[in-house]
Amino acid sequence: MLKGVKLDEKFGESFSGSKYFGIIDNIKQVNTFVGVNNSGKSRFLRTIFSETINVKFIFDLDENTRNTLMTSLRQIFGQIDSVKRYGAIYNYRTTLSTYAENIYEDKDNALESILSLYMFLDTLKVHEFTLTNDSMTYRVSNMIAQVQTLTKSFGTIVERLGIENGKVDKIYIPILRGLRPIAQESENFLNTDIYLSRTKHDYFEDDIKKGLIFTGLSIYEWIKKLLLGDESERNEIKQFETFLEENVFKKKINLIPKYDDDVLHIKIGDDLQFPIYKLGDGLQTLIVILFPIFVNREKPHLVFIEEPETHLHPKWQRLLYRSLCLFQKHNFFLSTHSSVFINSPKNSIFIISKKKGKTHILHSDIKTEKVSILKELGYKPNDLFQTNYLLWVEGQSDKIYLNYLIKAIDDSLVEGEDYSIMFYGGSSYRHFLMNKGDLNLEFIKSLNQNYALIMDSDRTKSGQRYNLKKKEIVTLFRRNKAFCWLTKLREIENYIPFNNFENAVKTVHKVKNIEIEVGDFGDRCKYVDLNARPTYKPSIKLSNDLFSRIQKNKDGSLKGIKAKELRQEIELSLEKTKKNFNQIDKIKVAERIVQNGFVIQNDELQKAILTIVKDIKKANE
Structure with missing residues (x-):
């Protein structure tokens, strides 16, 4: 099976994203490329399909290559371990050994382990060693110089990995596809594949010897040729009909290239045969996509499909996905906007975006534990990958306010299209921003390259110090040139005009005479019903004095x-104690407030929303 795609240096003019040697790894049987329109998904698929571009495909490593790599690594590890006698221990030595073992023991992730090893070795630094004697620092420095020389040799081996594009069998199914002839002469339609002519003219002017471009318009002649061939060729059509019976139609079918017609005919069950164009567009789409894959099933192929969901109901999209997975010798590359293909846990998902005029390719490495948290918060991968801008807020009520405030600045912006808001549930931000105890944005970036964060300060009075961890997060975002707003006031609710807030609480909770803490740092999450019968509690609190x-x-x-x-x-x-505190329904109150409407009166709030709107527009350019 395919493990990686190696891009030539020339790709750097149009594409970015590969870490080392132009290699894109994390390839699985089904690889989904997602992103907004015009981000370059289909262009990337066509580029790596074309044999005119210098691309190599890296498959499972053979024994000789593994042995060569391990011999090189043993030399490198020997150098790293040589400074132990001087009291210098490499902090990540166990990690290196684990990656080295994976080259043999974990074939699915061998390429990823090789690239990770190179990353560690290429960036080896003195401070990554624990020294019992600082005077031995020079010995570590000398050793690192020798390791760098050996690492270049290791890199040369990695550089040679892969089979040239022109030697790999490929199938390309463009968006321009169908089963009904279009070309017409007088009153008759011709079985001329004008979809193929158009596709080759626009994208593939040179012949692709090992690449089949299948649009569907050639299926009539193809099936006719097989049916008129020898027994094995005729049997090929029977097997395809059986495949469709079992996986698509659930009824016996026959495909018939009727001699006096210009289109393929089909017979389903006991029904009379009819022209295939009388089938729904969805069933025609399934046949177009599955036919070239099926007839090439015995030999491994790389299959590139543009937007396979076109014309398909979500149920049939799932049917198509399951059918593709049956062809285990093939690797599939899909450009899509469909949640069915994005949400599948077996997919390898690559996020395609425009970055400084280039198409940027980023593998989304969402760890299992983080996926479970996303699910608990009610999110699916497609909610996060198909947006240009991701704004993180603490809760559902914050999301309601932010949508209103963004609209107040620019009502042309649409949530779900121009941006998405994700609420992370207060302190659970640690799950998304912490990795082995350290703050980083690796997970945030894996979801979207354009992002911002809003955090409540939770301060109870002016002059109170901010939480140190929250200040670190602000610094982290700024260092990555991303917007992070840590509120000066207690929380978002404190920026809502007090009268608007109080009236909404009265309406939602059906009370007339209430008391809510006023001020910039008052707790607006609770209120006192002043008309309620007073009840005294047995526990009291002495004054500090x-x-x-x-x-x-x-x-x-x-x-x-x-x-x-x-x-x-x-x-x-x-x-x-007689004050009867009640918790407000934050979501319903927020909904009521935005329904009634309010004016932004706070300068800090105005500035923050203007910055967010500006960033969203920039991400959508």
Whole structure:
């Protein structure tokens, strides 16, 4: 099976994204390329299909190549281990051994392990060693110089990996496809494949000897030729009919190139045969895509399909996906906007985007534990990959407010098309921003290259220090030239005009006389129903002043505190307990507020939303 695609240096003029040697790894049986329109998905597929471009395809490594790589690695590891006698230990030595073992023991990920090894060796630094004696630093530096020379030799071996494009069998199924002849002469339609002529004219002017471009218009002549051939050729059509019976139609079918007609005919079950164009477009699409794949099933092919979901109901998209997976000798490359192909856990997903005029290719490496968190939050991969801009907020109510505020600045922007908002659930941001205890944006970037984050400060008073971890996150985003807004006020709700907020709470909770904490740092998540019957609670809280005086006694006694003073303290504390606090329904209140509408009055809020809108527009250019 295919493990990687190696792009020539010339690709750097139009494409970016490969880490080392122009190699795109993480290739699986089905590889899905997703991104917004005009990002370059189909162009990338056509480029690696074309034999005029210098592309190599890397398949399973043979024994000789593995042995050569391991011999080179043993020399490198020997150098790294040589400084142990000077008290210098490489911190990632176990990691290197694991990757080396994978070259033999994990064939599916052998190429990824090779590239990861090269990354570690190519970036070897003195500070990655633990030294018991700092005076031995020069020995580590000398060793690194020798490792760099050996690493170049290791890289030369990797550079030679792959089979040239022109020696690999390929099938290309363009978006311009169908079963009904289009070319017409007088009153008759001709079985001329004008879709093929158009596709070759636009994209493949040179012949592709090992590449089949199949549009569907040649199926009439192809099936006729097979049916008029020898027994094995006639049997090929029977087997394809059986395949369609079992996996598509669930009924016996026959494909008939009727001699007095210009199109293929089909007979389903006991029905009379009829021209295939009377089938629904969806069934025609399935036949167009599956036929060239099936007749080439015995020999491994790389199959490139532009937007396989065209004309297909989601149920039939799933049917097509399952059918493709049956051809285990083939590798598939799909450009798509379909959630069916994006959400499949067996896919390898590549995000295609425009970056500085180039088509940028990024493999989305969503770890299993992060996928489970996304699912818990109600998200699927297609919700995140098919947008130009991803805005992270703390909760559902924040999402409601942000959509309203973005619209207030520019009502042409549409959520789900121009941008998407994802809520990460308060402190669960750690799941997305932490990796082995360190803050990084690896996961955020794997979802989308254009992103921003909004965090509530949760401060309860002016002058209170910000949470240090949140400040680190702000610094991290700024270092990556991404927008991160850590609110000055307590939370988003504190930026809503107080009257608008109070009225919404009264309406949603059907209360007339309430008390909500005012101010920039008041807790607006709860309210007091002033008309509710007062009830006193048995637990009371002493004031800080009284408690500090008790502490000075060091024995917990009330020595020095008058009985009258203590009585007043208890009565005041009991009075405070009669307030009946209720939690507001944040989502319903937010919905009511945006339904009623409000004006942005806070300069900080205005500036933040303007920045977000500007970034969204830039991402959508």
